[in-house]
Amino acid sequence: MADRRTIEMAQRLTSLPPYLFAELDRRKAALRTKGVDIIDLGVGDPDLPTPQRILERMREEVLNPKNHRYPGYEGLREFREAASRWYEKRFGVTLDPDGEVLALIGSKEGIAHIPLAFINPGAYSLVPSPGYPVYHAGTVFAGGKSFFMPLVEERGFLPDFRQVPREVAESATLLFINYPNNPTAAVADEDFFAEVIDFARRYHIIVCHDAAYSEISYDGYAPPSFLEVEGAMEVGVEFHSLSKTYNMTGWRLGFAVGNREILAGLGKAKTNIDSGVFQAVQWAGIEALEGNQSVVEQMCATYQRRRDVMVQGLHSVGLQVNSPKATFYLWIKVPSGHDSVSFSSLVLDQAGVVVTPGNGFGEAGEGYVRVALTVPEGRLEEAVGRLQNISF
Numbered sequence: 001m002a003d004r005r006t007i008e009m010a011q012r013l014t015s016l017p018p019y020l021f022a023e024l025d026r027r028k029a030a031l032r033t034k035g036v037d038i039i040d041l042g043v044g045d046p047d048l049p050t051p052q053r054i055l056e057r058m059r060e061e062v063l064n065p066k067n068h069r070y071p072g073y074e075g076l077r078e079f080r081e082a083a084s085r086w087y088e089k090r091f092g093v094t095l096d097p098d099g100e101v102l103a104l105i106g107s108k109e110g111i112a113h114i115p116l117a118f119i120n121p122g123a124y125s126l127v128p129s130p131g132y133p134v135y136h137a138g139t140v141f142a143g144g145k146s147f148f149m150p151l152v153e154e155r156g157f158l159p160d161f162r163q164v165p166r167e168v169a170e171s172a173t174l175l176f177i178n179y180p181n182n183p184t185a186a187v188a189d190e191d192f193f194a195e196v197i198d199f200a201r202r203y204h205i206i207v208c209h210d211a212a213y214s215e216i217s218y219d220g221y222a223p224p225s226f227l228e229v230e231g232a233m234e235v236g237v238e239f240h241s242l243s244k245t246y247n248m249t250g251w252r253l254g255f256a257v258g259n260r261e262i263l264a265g266l267g268k269a270k271t272n273i274d275s276g277v278f279q280a281v282q283w284a285g286i287e288a289l290e291g292n293q294s295v296v297e298q299m300c301a302t303y304q305r306r307r308d309v310m311v312q313g314l315h316s317v318g319l320q321v322n323s324p325k326a327t328f329y330l331w332i333k334v335p336s337g338h339d340s341v342s343f344s345s346l347v348l349d350q351a352g353v354v355v356t357p358g359n360g361f362g363e364a365g366e367g368y369v370r371v372a373l374t375v376p377e378g379r380l381e382e383a384v385g386r387l388q389n390i391s392f
Protein backbone atom coordinates (compact mmCIF):
# COMPACT_ATOMS: atom_id res chain seq x y z
CA MET A 1 0.00 0.00 0.00
CA ALA A 2 1.20 3.48 -0.83
CA ASP A 3 2.46 5.59 2.01
CA ARG A 4 -0.26 8.19 2.35
CA ARG A 5 0.94 11.32 4.09
CA THR A 6 -2.17 13.37 3.62
CA ILE A 7 -5.78 12.52 4.19
CA GLU A 8 -7.76 13.59 1.20
CA MET A 9 -11.47 14.01 1.14
CA ALA A 10 -13.55 12.55 -1.65
CA GLN A 11 -14.45 14.78 -4.57
CA ARG A 12 -18.10 14.74 -3.58
CA LEU A 13 -17.06 16.74 -0.54
CA THR A 14 -14.37 18.93 -2.03
CA SER A 15 -16.60 19.89 -4.96
CA LEU A 16 -19.23 21.40 -2.67
CA PRO A 17 -19.23 25.08 -1.78
CA PRO A 18 -18.12 25.55 1.85
CA TYR A 19 -21.11 25.20 4.17
CA LEU A 20 -22.31 28.74 4.46
CA PHE A 21 -22.88 28.88 8.17
CA ALA A 22 -19.56 27.26 9.03
CA GLU A 23 -17.81 30.21 7.36
CA LEU A 24 -20.03 32.72 9.16
CA ASP A 25 -19.62 30.96 12.50
CA ARG A 26 -15.84 31.35 12.28
CA ARG A 27 -16.03 35.09 11.64
CA LYS A 28 -18.62 35.61 14.36
CA ALA A 29 -16.55 33.67 16.89
CA ALA A 30 -13.50 35.79 16.07
CA LEU A 31 -15.43 39.01 16.73
CA ARG A 32 -17.00 37.63 19.91
CA THR A 33 -13.54 36.79 21.25
CA LYS A 34 -12.72 40.46 20.78
CA GLY A 35 -15.71 41.30 22.97
CA VAL A 36 -18.05 42.59 20.25
CA ASP A 37 -21.77 42.33 21.13
CA ILE A 38 -22.97 40.51 18.02
CA ILE A 39 -26.59 40.65 16.87
CA ASP A 40 -26.94 37.45 14.89
CA LEU A 41 -29.55 37.67 12.15
CA GLY A 42 -27.71 35.04 10.15
CA VAL A 43 -29.07 31.61 10.99
CA GLY A 44 -32.75 30.69 10.75
CA ASP A 45 -33.00 28.86 14.05
CA PRO A 46 -36.08 29.90 16.08
CA ASP A 47 -35.23 31.56 19.40
CA LEU A 48 -38.63 30.78 20.96
CA PRO A 49 -38.91 27.67 23.17
CA THR A 50 -40.73 24.44 22.26
CA PRO A 51 -44.30 24.73 23.65
CA GLN A 52 -44.85 23.36 27.17
CA ARG A 53 -47.37 20.64 26.27
CA ILE A 54 -44.85 19.09 23.87
CA LEU A 55 -42.13 19.11 26.53
CA GLU A 56 -44.44 17.42 29.01
CA ARG A 57 -45.41 14.71 26.56
CA MET A 58 -41.73 14.08 25.85
CA ARG A 59 -41.00 13.77 29.56
CA GLU A 60 -43.67 11.07 29.90
CA GLU A 61 -42.65 9.16 26.82
CA VAL A 62 -38.96 9.13 27.54
CA LEU A 63 -39.69 7.13 30.72
CA ASN A 64 -41.56 4.42 28.82
CA PRO A 65 -39.22 1.46 28.05
CA LYS A 66 -41.29 0.62 24.95
CA ASN A 67 -39.90 3.73 23.37
CA HIS A 68 -36.28 2.79 23.98
CA ARG A 69 -36.00 0.15 21.26
CA TYR A 70 -35.29 0.53 17.55
CA PRO A 71 -38.22 2.31 15.95
CA GLY A 72 -39.73 1.15 12.65
CA TYR A 73 -38.09 3.04 9.80
CA GLU A 74 -41.37 4.40 8.35
CA GLY A 75 -42.48 5.97 11.64
CA LEU A 76 -45.04 4.93 14.26
CA ARG A 77 -48.44 4.19 12.78
CA GLU A 78 -49.84 6.76 15.29
CA PHE A 79 -47.42 9.43 14.05
CA ARG A 80 -48.34 8.78 10.42
CA GLU A 81 -52.03 8.93 11.35
CA ALA A 82 -51.50 12.22 13.17
CA ALA A 83 -49.67 13.65 10.15
CA SER A 84 -52.48 12.62 7.79
CA ARG A 85 -55.17 14.01 10.12
CA TRP A 86 -53.23 17.28 10.32
CA TYR A 87 -53.01 17.34 6.51
CA GLU A 88 -56.72 16.78 6.09
CA LYS A 89 -57.53 19.53 8.57
CA ARG A 90 -55.01 22.06 7.31
CA PHE A 91 -55.10 21.47 3.54
CA GLY A 92 -58.13 19.26 2.88
CA VAL A 93 -55.79 16.64 1.40
CA THR A 94 -56.49 12.98 2.23
CA LEU A 95 -53.46 10.75 2.78
CA ASP A 96 -53.20 7.05 3.54
CA PRO A 97 -51.01 6.70 6.64
CA ASP A 98 -49.80 3.41 5.15
CA GLY A 99 -47.63 4.40 2.24
CA GLU A 100 -48.41 8.06 1.73
CA VAL A 101 -46.69 9.32 4.90
CA LEU A 102 -43.08 8.67 5.92
CA ALA A 103 -41.43 9.91 9.14
CA LEU A 104 -38.10 11.70 8.75
CA ILE A 105 -35.24 12.61 11.09
CA GLY A 106 -35.97 16.23 10.26
CA SER A 107 -36.93 17.18 6.72
CA LYS A 108 -33.28 17.90 5.86
CA GLU A 109 -32.62 14.18 6.21
CA GLY A 110 -35.29 13.24 3.67
CA ILE A 111 -34.27 16.00 1.26
CA ALA A 112 -30.63 14.91 1.43
CA HIS A 113 -31.48 11.25 0.86
CA ILE A 114 -34.14 11.34 -1.85
CA PRO A 115 -31.55 11.72 -4.65
CA LEU A 116 -30.03 8.38 -3.56
CA ALA A 117 -33.30 6.78 -4.57
CA PHE A 118 -33.81 8.49 -7.93
CA ILE A 119 -30.60 9.99 -9.29
CA ASN A 120 -28.43 7.78 -11.50
CA PRO A 121 -24.84 8.89 -12.18
CA GLY A 122 -24.85 12.04 -14.28
CA ALA A 123 -28.61 12.68 -14.03
CA TYR A 124 -29.85 16.16 -13.28
CA SER A 125 -31.75 17.65 -10.40
CA LEU A 126 -33.38 21.00 -11.12
CA VAL A 127 -32.47 23.17 -8.16
CA PRO A 128 -33.50 26.73 -7.30
CA SER A 129 -30.80 29.38 -6.99
CA PRO A 130 -30.75 30.94 -4.47
CA GLY A 131 -31.91 27.96 -2.44
CA TYR A 132 -31.50 25.73 0.58
CA PRO A 133 -28.04 24.18 0.02
CA VAL A 134 -29.14 20.60 0.72
CA TYR A 135 -30.88 20.10 -2.67
CA HIS A 136 -27.54 20.46 -4.43
CA ALA A 137 -25.48 18.59 -1.82
CA GLY A 138 -27.87 15.61 -1.84
CA THR A 139 -27.74 15.51 -5.63
CA VAL A 140 -23.93 15.59 -5.71
CA PHE A 141 -23.70 12.84 -3.06
CA ALA A 142 -25.87 10.66 -5.27
CA GLY A 143 -23.55 11.23 -8.23
CA GLY A 144 -25.86 13.64 -10.02
CA LYS A 145 -25.59 17.19 -11.29
CA SER A 146 -27.62 20.26 -10.46
CA PHE A 147 -29.12 22.53 -13.04
CA PHE A 148 -29.71 25.79 -11.23
CA MET A 149 -32.93 27.65 -11.94
CA PRO A 150 -32.49 31.32 -11.11
CA LEU A 151 -35.16 32.88 -8.88
CA VAL A 152 -35.44 36.53 -9.83
CA GLU A 153 -37.47 39.32 -8.33
CA GLU A 154 -39.22 40.21 -11.64
CA ARG A 155 -40.79 36.74 -11.63
CA GLY A 156 -41.72 36.83 -7.97
CA PHE A 157 -38.79 34.48 -7.26
CA LEU A 158 -40.52 31.63 -9.12
CA PRO A 159 -38.43 29.53 -11.53
CA ASP A 160 -39.02 29.92 -15.27
CA PHE A 161 -39.23 26.41 -16.73
CA ARG A 162 -38.92 27.76 -20.29
CA GLN A 163 -35.31 28.55 -19.41
CA VAL A 164 -34.49 24.89 -18.71
CA PRO A 165 -32.80 23.48 -21.84
CA ARG A 166 -34.65 20.54 -23.35
CA GLU A 167 -31.70 18.11 -22.99
CA VAL A 168 -31.45 19.00 -19.31
CA ALA A 169 -35.17 18.54 -18.72
CA GLU A 170 -35.01 15.19 -20.51
CA SER A 171 -32.23 13.86 -18.30
CA ALA A 172 -33.61 15.37 -15.09
CA THR A 173 -35.26 13.08 -12.57
CA LEU A 174 -35.84 15.46 -9.64
CA LEU A 175 -37.15 19.01 -9.34
CA PHE A 176 -36.84 20.84 -6.04
CA ILE A 177 -39.10 23.73 -5.16
CA ASN A 178 -39.65 25.47 -1.83
CA TYR A 179 -42.54 27.81 -1.00
CA PRO A 180 -42.82 29.77 1.22
CA ASN A 181 -39.22 30.20 0.16
CA ASN A 182 -35.95 30.29 2.00
CA PRO A 183 -34.09 32.62 1.43
CA THR A 184 -36.26 34.97 -0.67
CA ALA A 185 -39.42 34.78 1.52
CA ALA A 186 -41.48 34.50 -1.69
CA VAL A 187 -44.74 32.55 -1.77
CA ALA A 188 -46.34 30.50 -4.56
CA ASP A 189 -49.99 30.00 -5.45
CA GLU A 190 -51.90 27.05 -6.92
CA ASP A 191 -51.41 28.34 -10.49
CA PHE A 192 -47.67 28.05 -10.11
CA PHE A 193 -48.00 24.55 -8.68
CA ALA A 194 -50.19 23.61 -11.66
CA GLU A 195 -47.43 24.83 -13.98
CA VAL A 196 -44.92 22.68 -12.04
CA ILE A 197 -47.16 19.64 -12.47
CA ASP A 198 -47.47 20.22 -16.24
CA PHE A 199 -43.72 20.52 -16.61
CA ALA A 200 -43.07 17.45 -14.43
CA ARG A 201 -45.54 15.35 -16.42
CA ARG A 202 -44.09 16.39 -19.76
CA TYR A 203 -40.57 15.29 -18.80
CA HIS A 204 -41.34 12.56 -16.21
CA ILE A 205 -39.69 14.46 -13.39
CA ILE A 206 -40.33 13.84 -9.69
CA VAL A 207 -41.32 17.00 -7.82
CA CYS A 208 -39.96 17.49 -4.30
CA HIS A 209 -41.72 20.38 -2.62
CA ASP A 210 -40.04 21.59 0.55
CA ALA A 211 -42.80 23.06 2.72
CA ALA A 212 -40.76 23.75 5.87
CA TYR A 213 -42.37 27.21 6.24
CA SER A 214 -45.99 26.38 5.41
CA GLU A 215 -47.14 27.43 8.90
CA ILE A 216 -45.07 30.60 9.32
CA SER A 217 -47.28 33.21 7.67
CA TYR A 218 -48.81 36.63 8.30
CA ASP A 219 -51.75 38.92 7.73
CA GLY A 220 -54.18 35.99 7.53
CA TYR A 221 -52.37 34.33 4.60
CA ALA A 222 -52.33 30.49 4.64
CA PRO A 223 -49.80 29.00 2.19
CA PRO A 224 -51.23 26.15 0.08
CA SER A 225 -49.87 22.62 -0.09
CA PHE A 226 -48.49 21.42 -3.41
CA LEU A 227 -50.67 18.32 -2.94
CA GLU A 228 -53.86 20.39 -3.04
CA VAL A 229 -53.42 20.82 -6.76
CA GLU A 230 -54.89 18.35 -9.28
CA GLY A 231 -52.28 15.83 -10.42
CA ALA A 232 -49.70 16.58 -7.71
CA MET A 233 -50.07 13.15 -6.09
CA GLU A 234 -49.00 11.51 -9.37
CA VAL A 235 -45.76 13.45 -9.71
CA GLY A 236 -44.52 14.47 -6.32
CA VAL A 237 -43.93 14.52 -2.63
CA GLU A 238 -43.95 17.28 -0.05
CA PHE A 239 -41.50 17.61 2.82
CA HIS A 240 -42.72 18.92 6.17
CA SER A 241 -40.86 19.77 9.28
CA LEU A 242 -41.88 20.26 12.88
CA SER A 243 -38.74 22.36 13.36
CA LYS A 244 -40.03 25.79 12.43
CA THR A 245 -43.73 25.28 13.19
CA TYR A 246 -43.22 24.17 16.80
CA ASN A 247 -39.73 25.50 17.55
CA MET A 248 -38.32 21.98 17.56
CA THR A 249 -35.20 22.35 15.43
CA GLY A 250 -33.07 20.32 17.84
CA TRP A 251 -35.55 17.45 18.13
CA ARG A 252 -35.14 16.23 14.53
CA LEU A 253 -38.60 15.38 13.33
CA GLY A 254 -40.26 15.83 9.97
CA PHE A 255 -42.24 13.84 7.45
CA ALA A 256 -42.67 13.35 3.74
CA VAL A 257 -46.08 12.87 2.14
CA GLY A 258 -47.44 12.23 -1.32
CA ASN A 259 -46.87 9.71 -4.08
CA ARG A 260 -46.57 6.19 -2.72
CA GLU A 261 -43.92 4.88 -5.15
CA ILE A 262 -41.72 7.92 -4.62
CA LEU A 263 -41.97 7.51 -0.85
CA ALA A 264 -41.20 3.79 -1.20
CA GLY A 265 -37.96 4.74 -2.99
CA LEU A 266 -36.99 7.20 -0.29
CA GLY A 267 -37.95 4.65 2.37
CA LYS A 268 -35.80 1.98 0.75
CA ALA A 269 -32.77 4.30 0.72
CA LYS A 270 -33.42 5.16 4.36
CA THR A 271 -33.65 1.55 5.54
CA ASN A 272 -30.06 1.20 4.39
CA ILE A 273 -28.87 4.30 6.21
CA ASP A 274 -30.81 5.14 9.37
CA SER A 275 -33.05 3.40 11.86
CA GLY A 276 -35.87 5.85 12.23
CA VAL A 277 -36.84 8.52 14.75
CA PHE A 278 -36.65 7.97 18.53
CA GLN A 279 -40.22 7.01 19.40
CA ALA A 280 -40.48 9.42 22.32
CA VAL A 281 -39.77 12.22 19.85
CA GLN A 282 -42.50 10.88 17.56
CA TRP A 283 -45.02 10.91 20.45
CA ALA A 284 -44.01 14.48 21.21
CA GLY A 285 -44.58 15.21 17.53
CA ILE A 286 -48.08 13.68 17.74
CA GLU A 287 -48.76 16.03 20.65
CA ALA A 288 -47.48 18.94 18.54
CA LEU A 289 -49.72 18.09 15.56
CA GLU A 290 -52.85 17.12 17.50
CA GLY A 291 -52.83 19.58 20.40
CA ASN A 292 -54.08 23.15 20.53
CA GLN A 293 -52.58 25.11 17.62
CA SER A 294 -52.87 28.52 19.32
CA VAL A 295 -49.14 28.29 20.09
CA VAL A 296 -48.47 28.50 16.36
CA GLU A 297 -50.70 31.56 16.01
CA GLN A 298 -48.95 33.29 18.90
CA MET A 299 -45.57 32.51 17.41
CA CYS A 300 -46.58 33.95 14.02
CA ALA A 301 -47.89 37.07 15.76
CA THR A 302 -44.48 37.48 17.39
CA TYR A 303 -42.66 37.11 14.05
CA GLN A 304 -45.14 39.50 12.42
CA ARG A 305 -44.34 42.24 14.97
CA ARG A 306 -40.64 41.64 14.41
CA ARG A 307 -41.15 41.76 10.65
CA ASP A 308 -42.91 45.11 10.91
CA VAL A 309 -40.22 46.61 13.17
CA MET A 310 -37.44 45.43 10.90
CA VAL A 311 -39.01 46.28 7.52
CA GLN A 312 -39.80 49.78 8.75
CA GLY A 313 -36.33 50.14 10.23
CA LEU A 314 -34.61 48.96 7.06
CA HIS A 315 -36.69 51.38 4.98
CA SER A 316 -35.70 54.17 7.37
CA VAL A 317 -32.02 53.54 6.63
CA GLY A 318 -32.71 53.49 2.89
CA LEU A 319 -32.58 49.75 2.23
CA GLN A 320 -34.93 48.05 -0.23
CA VAL A 321 -36.92 45.12 1.14
CA ASN A 322 -40.42 43.68 0.62
CA SER A 323 -42.58 42.87 3.61
CA PRO A 324 -43.04 39.08 3.31
CA LYS A 325 -46.33 37.18 3.67
CA ALA A 326 -44.55 34.14 5.06
CA THR A 327 -41.26 32.73 6.50
CA PHE A 328 -39.18 34.49 9.12
CA TYR A 329 -36.75 35.92 6.58
CA LEU A 330 -36.26 39.28 4.92
CA TRP A 331 -34.52 39.34 1.54
CA ILE A 332 -32.80 42.68 1.30
CA LYS A 333 -31.30 44.30 -1.80
CA VAL A 334 -27.74 45.45 -1.15
CA PRO A 335 -27.16 49.17 -1.72
CA SER A 336 -25.48 50.17 -4.98
CA GLY A 337 -21.70 50.02 -4.90
CA HIS A 338 -21.81 46.82 -2.88
CA ASP A 339 -22.15 43.12 -3.50
CA SER A 340 -23.56 40.53 -1.09
CA VAL A 341 -20.25 39.76 0.58
CA SER A 342 -18.92 43.32 0.83
CA PHE A 343 -22.19 44.53 2.33
CA SER A 344 -22.36 41.65 4.84
CA SER A 345 -18.78 42.34 5.87
CA LEU A 346 -19.44 46.05 6.28
CA VAL A 347 -22.47 45.40 8.47
CA LEU A 348 -20.62 42.82 10.56
CA ASP A 349 -17.47 44.90 11.05
CA GLN A 350 -19.11 48.28 11.62
CA ALA A 351 -22.38 47.36 13.31
CA GLY A 352 -21.72 43.90 14.75
CA VAL A 353 -24.80 42.64 12.89
CA VAL A 354 -24.64 39.27 11.16
CA VAL A 355 -26.60 38.99 7.91
CA THR A 356 -26.18 36.18 5.40
CA PRO A 357 -24.75 37.08 1.98
CA GLY A 358 -27.28 36.03 -0.64
CA ASN A 359 -24.72 34.44 -2.97
CA GLY A 360 -24.06 31.83 -0.26
CA PHE A 361 -27.41 30.35 -1.36
CA GLY A 362 -26.32 30.23 -5.00
CA GLU A 363 -25.06 32.61 -7.66
CA ALA A 364 -28.48 34.07 -8.34
CA GLY A 365 -28.59 35.25 -4.72
CA GLU A 366 -25.91 37.82 -5.51
CA GLY A 367 -27.09 41.36 -4.82
CA TYR A 368 -29.08 40.42 -1.72
CA VAL A 369 -28.56 39.59 1.92
CA ARG A 370 -30.87 37.56 4.15
CA VAL A 371 -31.97 38.54 7.62
CA ALA A 372 -33.65 36.05 9.98
CA LEU A 373 -36.25 37.41 12.41
CA THR A 374 -35.17 34.93 15.08
CA VAL A 375 -34.14 37.47 17.74
CA PRO A 376 -36.37 39.56 20.05
CA GLU A 377 -37.88 42.84 18.85
CA GLY A 378 -35.60 44.88 21.10
CA ARG A 379 -32.53 43.42 19.45
CA LEU A 380 -33.95 44.18 16.00
CA GLU A 381 -34.46 47.80 17.08
CA GLU A 382 -30.88 47.85 18.34
CA ALA A 383 -29.68 46.46 14.99
CA VAL A 384 -31.55 49.18 13.09
CA GLY A 385 -30.08 51.81 15.41
CA ARG A 386 -26.58 50.57 14.66
CA LEU A 387 -27.26 50.53 10.91
CA GLN A 388 -28.31 54.20 11.13
CA ASN A 389 -24.80 55.02 12.28
CA ILE A 390 -22.97 53.56 9.30
CA SER A 391 -22.97 54.84 5.76
CA PHE A 392 -23.30 52.68 2.68
Ligand SMILES: *Cc1c(COP(=O)(O)O)cnc(C)c1O
Pocket residue numbers: 044105106107108109132178182210212240241242243244249252253254
Ligand atom coordinates in the same frame (compact mmCIF):
# COMPACT_ATOMS: atom_id res chain seq x y z
C1 LIG B 1 -35.00 24.65 8.14
C2 LIG B 1 -35.24 24.15 6.76
C3 LIG B 1 -35.39 22.79 6.51
C4 LIG B 1 -35.00 21.68 7.46
O1 LIG B 1 -35.65 21.54 8.56
P1 LIG B 1 -35.43 20.27 9.48
O2 LIG B 1 -35.02 20.83 10.80
O3 LIG B 1 -34.38 19.37 8.91
O4 LIG B 1 -36.76 19.61 9.48
C5 LIG B 1 -35.71 22.38 5.23
N1 LIG B 1 -35.86 23.26 4.24
C6 LIG B 1 -35.71 24.57 4.44
C7 LIG B 1 -35.87 25.49 3.29
C8 LIG B 1 -35.37 25.05 5.70
O5 LIG B 1 -35.16 26.35 5.86
